[in-house]
Amino acid sequence: MDTRQFAQRIRLRALELCYRKRTSHIGGAFSVADVLAVLYNDVLNIAPETVDCPSRDRLFYSKGHACTALYAALDLRGFFPDVDLLQEFTANGSYFTSHINHKLRGIELSTGSLGHALGVACGSALAGKRRREAYSVYTVVSDGELDEGSNWEAILFAAHHRLDNLTMVVDFNKIQSFGSVAEVMALEPLAEKLRAFNWHVSEIDGHSIPEIDAAMRGPGRLGDGKPHCVIADTIKGKGVSFMENQLSWHYQSPGEDDYAAARAELEAG
Amino acid sequence: MTRSTFINSLCEAAAKHEDIFLICGDLGYSVLEPFARRFPDRFLNAGIAEQNMTQVAVGLAREGYNVFTYSIGNFPTLRCMEQIRYDLCYHEANVKIVAVGAGYAYGPQGVSHHTTEDVAMLRSIPNMLLCAPADPIEAQAAAEFMAAFRGPGYVRLNKAGEPRLHSEADGLGFRPGHFLKLKDGEGTAVVASGAILALAVAELEHLGKRWALYSSPFIGNYALQELLALASYDELITLEEHQLNGGFGSSIVEAMSDLYANGVIKNMPRIRRKGIPNCFIGTCGTQDYLRQVAGLSLIGS
Numbered sequence: 001m002d003t004r005q006f007a008q009r010i011r012l013r014a015l016e017l018c019y020r021k022r023t024s025h026i027g028g029a030f031s032v033a034d035v036l037a038v039l040y041n042d043v044l045n046i047a048p049e050t051v052d053c054p055s056r057d058r059l060f061y062s063k064g065h066a067c068t069a070l071y072a073a074l075d076l077r078g079f080f081p082d083v084d085l086l087q088e089f090t091a092n093g094s095y096f097t098s099h100i101n102h103k104l105r106g107i108e109l110s111t112g113s114l115g116h117a118l119g120v121a122c123g124s125a126l127a128g129k130r131r132r133e134a135y136s137v138y139t140v141v142s143d144g145e146l147d148e149g150s151n152w153e154a155i156l157f158a159a160h161h162r163l164d165n166l167t168m169v170v171d172f173n174k175i176q177s178f179g180s181v182a183e184v185m186a187l188e189p190l191a192e193k194l195r196a197f198n199w200h201v202s203e204i205d206g207h208s209i210p211e212i213d214a215a216m217r218g219p220g221r222l223g224d225g226k227p228h229c230v231i232a233d234t235i236k237g238k239g240v241s242f243m244e245n246q247l248s249w250h251y252q253s254p255g256e257d258d259y260a261a262a263r264a265e266l267e268a269g
Numbered sequence: 270m271t272r273s274t275f276i277n278s279l280c281e282a283a284a285k286h287e288d289i290f291l292i293c294g295d296l297g298y299s300v301l302e303p304f305a306r307r308f309p310d311r312f313l314n315a316g317i318a319e320q321n322m323t324q325v326a327v328g329l330a331r332e333g334y335n336v337f338t339y340s341i342g343n344f345p346t347l348r349c350m351e352q353i354r355y356d357l358c359y360h361e362a363n364v365k366i367v368a369v370g371a372g373y374a375y376g377p378q379g380v381s382h383h384t385t386e387d388v389a390m391l392r393s394i395p396n397m398l399l400c401a402p403a404d405p406i407e408a409q410a411a412a413e414f415m416a417a418f419r420g421p422g423y424v425r426l427n428k429a430g431e432p433r434l435h436s437e438a439d440g441l442g443f444r445p446g447h448f449l450k451l452k453d454g455e456g457t458a459v460v461a462s463g464a465i466l467a468l469a470v471a472e473l474e475h476l477g478k479r480w481a482l483y484s485s486p487f488i489g490n491y492a493l494q495e496l497l498a499l500a501s502y503d504e505l506i507t508l509e510e511h512q513l514n515g516g517f518g519s520s521i522v523e524a525m526s527d528l529y530a531n532g533v534i535k536n537m538p539r540i541r542r543k544g545i546p547n548c549f550i551g552t553c554g555t556q557d558y559l560r561q562v563a564g565l566s567l568i569g570s
Contacts, residue, residue: 102360108331109356109360110355110359110360113351113355115320116324116351116352116355116356118324119320119321119323119324119325119327119328119352119356120324120325120327120328120331120356121328122321122324122325122328123324123325123326123327123328123329123330123331123332124328124329124331124332125328126313126325126328126329127328127329127331127332127333127334128332130310131332149320150320150321150324150352153316153318153320153321154321154324154325156316156318157315157316157318157321157325160316161313
């Protein structure tokens, strides 16, 4: 499948899940959809049949709240062949919780509490380095969760231990729970901060498939000891005009009219 | 002694098992060097960053390592409770947390270094196995047990200078859910967890009472027959170097109460809990002094 199409399918699926099950976080699912599409359609050496294979790539998805996008991506890649996602998502007794769950095939780590995945990714990357294994470790974090001190502990650690097999993608959609990132806890200049922490930094358009693709194959593989941060400049709610850059779509679940209008836009786009 | 015995035993285990990995939180100077020298590829100083230390440990465990984290008291435990709950215990990661300085072992260093709530907090988390060795024999057994055990664990060590209380490691019966009997007795049984067991041994001798004495190196999930053995006494006295709220004594009361409520036992022994009376002691003091201030004694019982 064409990766752009893959991304749109993620958005359509996420929309449907949020609408049917009245869940939140559609804005963050839409902002990260293109990144996930590139990772799952083009980059990651992951498939349902090799999900337990030691040589697979690892993705530690820290945006556990933006679960719908990840469930959709995994579903598109055939990880849930016997599952009716619309039925299972948030259903009593199901592991399709509205923050991602490692009890599901293809999900390396449960997340939902912020600031956990990067450190675990560091441990996985360290094991790969010590044992000279070829797998790559990716993590996708949100911008708001960089408020968490644990992330900065891990950012120091990754550079100190020369984890050049680690790539951290920041979904920089610039809106967090209570307002804009700039208002709540300013991150800028983020790229300079990470460079000062001895990371490689790529600043890209997080909705450009070629730019994401190039960044994921970028300096993280140079073997020069530096971990790689990809700051993906994204738009919260990307793809649906009335959801874009709106804080309310961090929480709001689409009503019937919203759903129809959003669906029409995504199908046209 | 428990600390150096534990680390020496862990070294021996690491020589046999190539998956054992030790991470410290920039503590363990003059204790961990032998491990670091022998197994440089399986040693790491994670710096003064316990949340990340725990997360890295989980990441290593996912990749097949049998990971031990090491630091002082509250730092590898309370400081990173959510990492322990969510990353470690929910994921059933094969990580054992080793904390030195249980109770008032770092007495003069102040409340920051008093490890007096860890049991209550950690025993509330599913999948966590708690172990508090009392003497060098139990510490060695704990290291060997934890090296073989797969899953989240916690080892609560005192520090140094603990006397040997058991005669032989063989036949100790050291396993989760089991108490170790040190002395037969009638009427009353004292059950202590951790290094404070030494105080119970000394005081029982001094008091000249014919009380039974047990060590409880593992906390929680007691085997039924072990509880039934304790239930045969008229009175139990639990002893711990930890706050009374939610600690070892509470775990015994809960277990006995459940047996009584479910009709498994017809009579419940009277249980008196000796522990820190839910307060901070902010003054200086040696471990012995602070134990006295907190009322950790069988004398007057």
